Amino acid sequence: MGASLRQAWAEGISGQALFVVYLDNEEKSIGLEFETDSLEVKAVTPGGLLDRYCQQENEFVCPGDRIYSVNDFTDKTDIIRQLKEQPQLEIMFSKLIVDVKIIKRPGKKLGAATDPKTFTILKIADESLIDDWNKQNPKERICIGDTVIAVNGVVDKDKAVQEIGSKEELLLRVMRGPRRDGQDPMGSMGKLPAPKDPDGKKGKPPPPEKPTMKM
Structure with missing residues (x-):
């Protein structure tokens, strides 16, 4: 994390911090899974393109972060299209x-x-x-x-x-940084924990899983 970026985050308001990653996606595989509705990151593939970039730049993208824009597009449909079609990607993420x-x-x-x-x-x-x-x-x-x-x-x-x-x-x-399994009972973005009865046999059925996309 650069000193100027750290200073900007320190002087801003609490909430979301934005940071950018630049990817040359010639291999057509970013190594990223996210919810298609909220654009919340669900997983980053170890050793994938995004993970390698983050290791080189001493940055990290982790579950709970959100995709804010891709190549200056902020609409969800445009973001997904850019991720699918463009080999050169400027992805802006927001971090809590x-x-x-x-x-x-x-x-x-x-x-x-x-x-x-x-x-x-x-x-x-x-x-x-x-x-x-x-x-x-x-x-x-x-x-x-x-x-x-x-x-x-x-x-x-x-x-x-x-x-x-x-x-x-x-x-x-x-x-907010990466979370270990079971470390945060409220979840990476302050969500309630998953029900103890995931199959819904003893009470109400669990809510349907939100659709995700892997890139």
Whole structure:
């Protein structure tokens, strides 16, 4: 993630962050599955064209992201047509960003271990301030794989760490990252968990699965 992009996301409003990937799709296989109605990403094929691009550019596309535009087209029908027909693709994705307000309390640690280079969250401690936030705000919970973009508006990682150590109130701007299976009971976009009776034998039948498309 470039410094200028991180700064733009830090200064914008919470909600959605947009980022672009550029693909030369001569092999006619992007390695992407998405819902045709919402354009929400369902899966990225490991080793596929999109996955290889993301690894090279130190970016990631993951379930819960949405396709915002393709080659400047934003209509769903046009987006799908562009993905099917065009070998050169400029795909803009939107990624969820949330603001998390933490107020320090005696005897409580923040409770997040992060990658020193990327500020990606690697571990969350039980009974910590972040764990408390997650319990109180299940739809905006912080999970392993999320990335802290800014702390109190500070983007520079060293200065952000100083903010964490010196301030009693923290505003963490967090970008949603990849989810591990079973990690987030509310789902990657704050959805309710799947019913425990998927076949509908003990109650109402489950809602039909939304149609998806693989590219």
